[in-house]
Amino acid sequence: MPWEKRWFQFAVLLLLGLVWGSSFILMKIGLKSFTNIQVATLRMGFASMFLLPWALRYIRTLKRPDVLPLIIAGFVGNFIPAFLFTTAQTRIDSSLAGMLNSLTPVFTLLLSVLVFRIKSRLSQFIGIGMGLLGALGLIVSGEDVALSNLNAYAFFVVAATICYAVNINVVKAYLTHLSGIRITALSFFFFGPLAAVIFFSTDIQAATLNAHWQLHLGAMILLGLVGTASAMLLMNTLIKYSSPVFASSVTYVIPIFAIMWGLLDGEQVTAYHLLFMGVVLFGVYLINRGK
Numbered sequence: 001m002p003w004e005k006r007w008f009q010f011a012v013l014l015l016l017g018l019v020w021g022s023s024f025i026l027m028k029i030g031l032k033s034f035t036n037i038q039v040a041t042l043r044m045g046f047a048s049m050f051l052l053p054w055a056l057r058y059i060r061t062l063k064r065p066d067v068l069p070l071i072i073a074g075f076v077g078n079f080i081p082a083f084l085f086t087t088a089q090t091r092i093d094s095s096l097a098g099m100l101n102s103l104t105p106v107f108t109l110l111l112s113v114l115v116f117r118i119k120s121r122l123s124q125f126i127g128i129g130m131g132l133l134g135a136l137g138l139i140v141s142g143e144d145v146a147l148s149n150l151n152a153y154a155f156f157v158v159a160a161t162i163c164y165a166v167n168i169n170v171v172k173a174y175l176t177h178l179s180g181i182r183i184t185a186l187s188f189f190f191f192g193p194l195a196a197v198i199f200f201s202t203d204i205q206a207a208t209l210n211a212h213w214q215l216h217l218g219a220m221i222l223l224g225l226v227g228t229a230s231a232m233l234l235m236n237t238l239i240k241y242s243s244p245v246f247a248s249s250v251t252y253v254i255p256i257f258a259i260m261w262g263l264l265d266g267e268q269v270t271a272y273h274l275l276f277m278g279v280v281l282f283g284v285y286l287i288n289r290g291k
Contacts, residue, residue, distance in 0.1 A: 003241040012238050016231055016250045021257020023227040024097050025264075026219045027089055033216040034207045036086035041199035042217070044082050046224025047232075048192030054185035062186060069174040074187035077167025078232065079195070081160035088160075091153035093268070099138050099277045100157040102251040105284045106131035107165035108244050116169060123286050130283030137276030165248065171236055172244045180237030184229065245287060252281060 002008045030039040048055075062070075089097055106128050112118040135158065175183050207213055239247045263269060 003237060009238060009242050009246070012234055013246075013250050014253060016234055016238075017253030018257055019227055019231045020101075020250065021254045023223055023231075024085075024089070026223040026227060027086055029219040030216050030223065031086065031089060033210040033213040034220070035202060036090050037083070038199060038202050038204075038207060039086045039220065040082040041195045041202075042220040043086075043224045043228055044079055044188075044191060045195040045199060046221050047078075047228035048188045048195060050225050050229045051185040051188045052192070054181055055189035058182050058186055059189065066175065066178065066186075069170050070183065070187045071190050072170050073167050073175065073183060073236075074190045076163045077171075078188065078228070079191045081163045082228075084156040084160040084163070088153045088156035092151055092157075096138060096154065096273065097157050099273065099280065100135055100154060101161060101254055102277070102280045102284060103131055103135045103158060104161040104164045104168075104251045105245055105248040105287055106135075107162050108168050108248040109287050111165050111169045112244055116173060127283040127286030130286065131280050132283075134276045134279030134281075134283055137279060138273060161251075168239055168244045168248050171239045172247075175236075176240045180233050180235075180240060183236040184233045188229070188232075249284060252284060 027039055027043075030042065034042065085097065109120070109124060110128060113120045113124075138154070171183060210216065235247065235250070
């Protein structure tokens with residue numbers, strides 16, 4: 001596959017935007033029967049099971065210097081954010097969660113500069129400021145813009161974007177000598193058993209009392225296999241062939257698909273949400289322009 005070609009990288013970016021933009025509504029469907037803890041563990045568990053054959057194949061060739069970066073990629077890049085997002089979506093709309101997720105490139109660049117000492121330009125710092133301002137606007141936006149509208153659960157999404165930023169920088173700095181499938185399979189291998197233990201320690205019977213729980217479980221299977229395992233395979237490969245900031249800019253298009261699904265599900269998206277989403281996206285544009 002022509003991963004070195006810029007047009008192909010953009011095509012992968014659009015595909016990831018569609019997949020991850022749809023993930024928010026799949027999480028919302030799962031929450032109709034399952035608790036936020038169950039949704040997170042089902043998502044991670046099904047993804048880990050799907051990748052298990054590759055993990056068992058590559059575990060024999062695993063080298064000691066790669067273990068810690070892979071554990072960070074697994075837990076910080078996937079496992080912890082799964083719980084943060086499902087917790088957030090018990091109190092905020094999926095479209096808002098999708099828009100806040102566009103803050104990921106902001107934190108990706110911040111970590112690149114502060115931790116990995118990558119040189120930056122003034123336009124990038126202006127973009128960071130605009131991105132943070134736009135994210136704050138999204139959090140406090142409702143029928144009117146006032147601090148009284150602040151929903152603290154939105155900060156769980158912000159915490160998840162920081163986790164994603166850490167993961168992207170770690171993969172780029174320490175794991176690009178591995179293929180995308182190796183990174184994804186091995187990083188998921190480390191937390192797969194923990195996801196199963198947590199899930200089976202919850203009240204599973206309560207979830208099955210819902211008349212449509214099988215449909216909601218199907219949404220979780222789709223989320224695990226396509227929205228997590230397959231998407232992370234593409235993402236880890238994209239990081240290998242592009243810059244961390246470019247890879248994280250997948251969140252440019254995620255809000256578009258998140259809004260689309262949110263509207264179809266009857267959610268309210270206000271003009272203020274759209275305004276501040278534009279501020280976030282323009283800020284991220286300035287960040288990429290100055291790289």
